[in-house]
Amino acid sequence: MNIIDRRPNPKGKSLANRQRFIERAKDEVKRSLVDALKRRKLGDAEGGEKISIPARGIQEPSFQHARRGGNRDYVVPGNKQFVVGDKIERPKGGQGDGRGKAGNSDNGEQDNFEFVLSKEEFLDLFFDDLELPELIKTNLKETEATQLTRAGYSIDGTPANLNLRRTMRNSLARRISLSRPSPSQIDAIRRQLEFARAADDFEGAAQGQHDLEAAERRAKRFAFIDPLDVRYNRFDRVPKPITQAVMFCLMDVSGSMTEAMKDLAKRFFLLLHVFLTKRYKHLDIVFIRHTSNAEEVDEDTFFHSRETGGTIVSTALEEMLRIVKDRYPPGQWNIYAAQASDGDNFSEDGERCAQLLHDELLPMSQYFAYIEVGADATLRHGFPSPPTDLWRTYAEIAPAHSNFALRRVAEPSQIFPVFHELFAKRRDKAA
Amino acid sequence: MTNLYPISLEAGGPTLFQGSEWDFEKLRRVYGAIEEIAVGEMGLDTYPNQIEVITSEQMLDAYASIGLPLMYRHWSFGKRFAREEALYRHGLMGLAYEIVINSSPCISYIMEENSMPMQTLVVAHAAFGHNHFFKNNYLFRQWTDAGGILDYLAFARDYIAHAEERYGVEAVERVLDAAHALMDHGVHRYAKPPKLNLEEERKREEERRTFFETHYDDVWRITTTFGEEKRDPDLEAKKHADIRKALRLPEENLLYFIEKRAPRLEPWQRELVRIVRHISQYFYPQKQTRLMNEGCATFVHYTIVNRLHEKGLISDGALLEILHSHTSVVTQPDFDDPRYNGINPYALGFAMMRDIKRICTEPTDEDREWFPDIAGNNDPYGTLRHAWANYRDESFILQYLSPRLMREFRLFKIADKEGAETLDVTAIHDARGYKEIRAALARHYDLARHEPDIQVKDVDLAGDRCLVLSHAVHDGIPLDEASCNAVLDHVAELWRYGVRLEETDAVTDKVLKTYEEPARR
Numbered sequence: 015m016n017i018i019d020r021r022p023n024p025k026g027k028s029l030a031n032r033q034r035f036i037e038r039a040k041d042e043v044k045r046s047l048v049d050a051l052k053r054r055k056l057g058d059a060e061g062g063e064k065i066s067i068p069a070r071g072i073q074e075p076s077f078q079h080a081r082r083g084g085n086r087d088y089v090v091p092g093n094k095q096f097v098v099g100d101k102i103e104r105p106k107g108g109q110g111d112g113r114g115k116a117g118n119s120d121n122g123e124q125d126n127f128e129f130v131l132s133k134e135e136f137l138d139l140f141f142d143d144l145e146l147p148e149l150i151k152t153n154l155k156e157t158e159a160t161q162l163t164r165a166g167y168s169i170d171g172t173p174a175n176l177n178l179r180r181t182m183r184n185s186l187a188r189r190i191s192l193s194r195p196s197p198s199q200i201d202a203i204r205r206q207l208e209f210a211r212a213a214d215d216f217e218g219a220a221q222g223q224h225d226l227e228a229a230e231r232r233a234k235r236f237a238f239i240d241p242l243d244v245r246y247n248r249f250d251r252v253p254k255p256i257t258q259a260v261m262f263c264l265m266d267v268s269g270s271m272t273e274a275m276k277d278l279a280k281r282f283f284l285l286l287h288v289f290l291t292k293r294y295k296h297l298d299i300v301f302i303r304h305t306s307n308a309e310e311v312d313e314d315t316f317f318h319s320r321e322t323g324g325t326i327v328s329t330a331l332e333e334m335l336r337i338v339k340d341r342y343p344p345g346q347w348n349i350y351a352a353q354a355s356d357g358d359n360f361s362e363d364g365e366r367c368a369q370l371l372h373d374e375l376l377p378m379s380q381y382f383a384y385i386e387v388g389a390d391a392t393l394r395h396g397f398p399s400p401p402t403d404l405w406r407t408y409a410e411i412a413p414a415h416s417n418f419a420l421r422r423v424a425e426p427s428q429i430f431p432v433f434h435e436l437f438a439k440r441r442d443k444a445a
Numbered sequence: 446m447t448n449l450y451p452i453s454l455e456a457g458g459p460t461l462f463q464g465s466e467w468d469f470e471k472l473r474r475v476y477g478a479i480e481e482i483a484v485g486e487m488g489l490d491t492y493p494n495q496i497e498v499i500t501s502e503q504m505l506d507a508y509a510s511i512g513l514p515l516m517y518r519h520w521s522f523g524k525r526f527a528r529e530e531a532l533y534r535h536g537l538m539g540l541a542y543e544i545v546i547n548s549s550p551c552i553s554y555i556m557e558e559n560s561m562p563m564q565t566l567v568v569a570h571a572a573f574g575h576n577h578f579f580k581n582n583y584l585f586r587q588w589t590d591a592g593g594i595l596d597y598l599a600f601a602r603d604y605i606a607h608a609e610e611r612y613g614v615e616a617v618e619r620v621l622d623a624a625h626a627l628m629d630h631g632v633h634r635y636a637k638p639p640k641l642n643l644e645e646e647r648k649r650e651e652e653r654r655t656f657f658e659t660h661y662d663d664v665w666r667i668t669t670t671f672g673e674e675k676r677d678p679d680l681e682a683k684k685h686a687d688i689r690k691a692l693r694l695p696e697e698n699l700l701y702f703i704e705k706r707a708p709r710l711e712p713w714q715r716e717l718v719r720i721v722r723h724i725s726q727y728f729y730p731q732k733q734t735r736l737m738n739e740g741c742a743t744f745v746h747y748t749i750v751n752r753l754h755e756k757g758l759i760s761d762g763a764l765l766e767i768l769h770s771h772t773s774v775v776t777q778p779d780f781d782d783p784r785y786n787g788i789n790p791y792a793l794g795f796a797m798m799r800d801i802k803r804i805c806t807e808p809t810d811e812d813r814e815w816f817p818d819i820a821g822n823n824d825p826y827g828t829l830r831h832a833w834a835n836y837r838d839e840s841f842i843l844q845y846l847s848p849r850l851m852r853e854f855r856l857f858k859i860a861d862k863e864g865a866e867t868l869d870v871t872a873i874h875d876a877r878g879y880k881e882i883r884a885a886l887a888r889h890y891d892l893a894r895h896e897p898d899i900q901v902k903d904v905d906l907a908g909d910r911c912l913v914l915s916h917a918v919h920d921g922i923p924l925d926e927a928s929c930n931a932v933l934d935h936v937a938e939l940w941r942y943g944v945r946l947e948e949t950d951a952v953t954d955k956v957l958k959t960y961e962e963p964a965r966r
Contacts, residue, residue: 026506031523078929086922092777
């Protein structure tokens with residue numbers, strides 16, 4: 015008998031099969047992800063997701079008897095009152111007496127197939143065909159940040175960077191090529207000499223003495239490690255892409271924004287957040303809410319508290335500009351902004367907004383998305399409705415900036431398509 | 446295997462372990478004590494044992510690859526894994542305590558989460574119960590080669606990985622999907638298959654390939670004749686019969702037929718079909734002996750742990766823990782219980798084994814009448830070993846299900862007649878019904894009746910090479926349409942020409958329904 019502990023064996027033997035399965039069910043999985051998104055909160059965007067997909071594409075068919083028709087009999091346990099000749103009502107909507115098909119739940123029995131996606135799988139699928147806007151790459155080249163990277167060897171450097179292995183290799187090669195006698199060779203000569211002396215072999219002793227002196231001389235002349243052998247690790251400074259980003263969420267919280275509208279905005283922010291987390295090592299979020307004046311708040315306040323007052327959008331843009339100048343120098347941070355509003359604005363303010371965006375914010379941002387959320391009733395029928403003040407203002411400057419996008423959203427189901435559209439690979443020029 | 450731990454085994458001696466924590470030392474001790482009872486008292490004869498301790502995650506992995514330690518890659522295993530994992534993580538399903546593989550040495554996987562009493566149960570159940578059954582049952586002896594299976598699986602995995610590299614994952618997957626769909630119809634039911642041997646297998650694969658590459662299959666010659674030659678119906682019929690004979694039709698092993706005869710498969714595709722067929726064949730005995738196999742293992746562990754307790758080798762607490770899980774395994778809910786899901790093979794299997802023991806040792810008059818051969822022979826283990834070796838579920842029930850057990854389970858039979866308003870109770874557990882119930886129950890365990898009866902009937906060789914399958918309809922039970930169409934789609938994928946399936950009544954030979962699948966281009 016043999017007892018073997020297999021626990022240390024590598025886990026995840028089925029991983030490859032699992033990936034194949036997800037690949038196969040990809041379309042279905044994605045569709046149900048969009049549904050799943052509707053249930054999610056910003057806070058739990060990080061976890062995995064339980065997914066339920068129709069079993070259609072992943073069925074493994076086999077020849078089966080039909081569930082109905084024909085003459086069948088069943089032998090079942092637990093008779094309590096029946097005697098031969100009794101008639102039993104057919105169970106409603108069921109097959110026979112509810113006898114399960116033995117062990118074959120794979121076949122057609124279930125309409126939906128449920129399983130859990132890990133966080134990575136979830137995000138991979140979610141953003142499968144999305145990418146960051148092209149312009150970022152040009153921007154990255156100008157970055158200041160650098161990183162030390164190994165770049166071969168050099169013949170000078172600090173002792174801390176001494177590469178022992180390389181140095182010893184050179185030393186060994188040199189010693190061999192110059193036939194420097196090794197300590198063991200010298201020892202051998204010395205032993206021979208002693209042997210000759212012990213045997214009173216004067217001639218041999220004299221020869222041995224000579225050899226020994228010659229070898230010792232040679233060993234002294236050629237150093238064990240010569241400065242020529244020494245090598246140091248070399249490091250180069252390589253410009254490093256900025257891996258930190260900041261995301262500004264700007265939202266109008268004035269009385270005209272209903273809860274439903276805020277919810278729409280929240281969904282969009284959530285998506286952007288998850289998307290950016292996946293692309294950047296470090297991501298800060300700044301929440302700025304505004305009515306007739308703007309302030310930076312935390313997430314809870316941002317989404318849940320209500321304010322009253324008029325609407326002056328430019329205050330939020332100014333606040334964002336201030337924070338950027340204060341804390342997020344554009345040279346070191348990738349700046350993303352998403353603004354959500356119902357489109358109301360103090361009519362005198364439009365020009366100021368346009369100017370702020372055009373001159374200051376857009377040139378320093380990687381991407382600026384404006385999402386106009388509308389109440390269902392006004393937008394569901396006869397979309398597009400007449401453009402709002404803010405939309406008109408923004409639409410004027412949009413063509414000049416490829417990193418500025420405007421979209422309207424009326425229902426939760428539109429969020430993902432809109433997001434998708436904004437970041438899709440080979441996207442069109444921003445609207 | 447000698448017992449390395451001949452510690453005091455007399456009653457009253459110290460128990461083999463205390464508490465619920467297990468370690469390898471305790472496992473070895475317990476194994477030794479179990480072996481003493483299993484071999485010495487029950488006369489079990491097993492393959493050498495290999496016990497492997499795994500984590501729950503590895504157990505899930507093992508589940509996904511249908512319990513085999515080595516398996517080729519396929520998305521369906523990933524699907525199984527995903528579902529089992531979801532169920533497990535949500536606490537809807539417990540994991541099996543063990544998985545045992547019909548190989549030599551016989552590998553039993555046991556979970557690290559099990560407590561020591563559970564490990565005791567598991568070792569007795571798997572390493573002795575199942576192991577004895579695998580080694581001795583005639584179906585396993587005849588149909589599977591325990592010594593060669595691991596090597597063959599390694600060969601299959603490497604071959605498929607290699608094929609994927611060479612022809613692309615998608616192309617391989619298409620063949621495997623199609624072959625999997627026919628897995629249930631990829632077994633020889635009657636002829637004995639050759640033993641698997643890795644080296645031979647490799648050589649034969651090589652030979653087959655060269656043969657196919659150098660030979661032109663005469664059967665597929667285009668036999669168009671022109672004009673003046675008179676069509677002689679007799680001659681044509683004879684020709685047709687000859688070809689059918691050459692093709693050995695009808696053939697019920699669809700995968701075998703496709704592997705050998707599909708006109709447009711590449712040699713490597715044939716090999717994939719062959720691999721799936723071999724694996725299906727390997728599992729065929731298990732499908733036919735589930736009730737007996739589980740009954741045997743459950744009976745063995747029940748007997749052994751009770752003997753261990755009698756000998757004072759395990760504590761009362763350990764026995765109670767073992768009996769607790771034993772009882773939940775052998776529960777048989779009644780038909781009107783929400784938990785009811787068919788007859789529990791553990792429950793009926795275990796009950797029958799105990800019943801046989803009872804008949805041997807304390808028979809009643811009824812038993813003497815029903816089982817004159819074994820009643821009161823006072824050799825319960827010998828009788829059981831004989832039954833385990835020479836029966837399968839169907840014949841076992843037909844032979845050994847006793848009236849007393851039918852009463853105990855309160856079995857009754859209902860008939861579901863097509864078109865009838867109600868279900869009829871046709872037999873209950875009384876003197877008039879015993880035989881009928883027993884025969885009906887045995888029939889349910891007959892795979893040949895449980896699975897649709899499908900055969901290759903003909904191939905239209907002179908014409909469009911359409912493959913004709915037939916489904917013999919018994920008792921008017923047709924095929925499920927959706928799954929049938931899906932499977933035919935897969936068949937056409939392998940056959941490449943048209944496929945037709947005729948449903949014919951088994952008694953009248955009348956064609957009831959025809960499914961068609963067009964040729965692939």
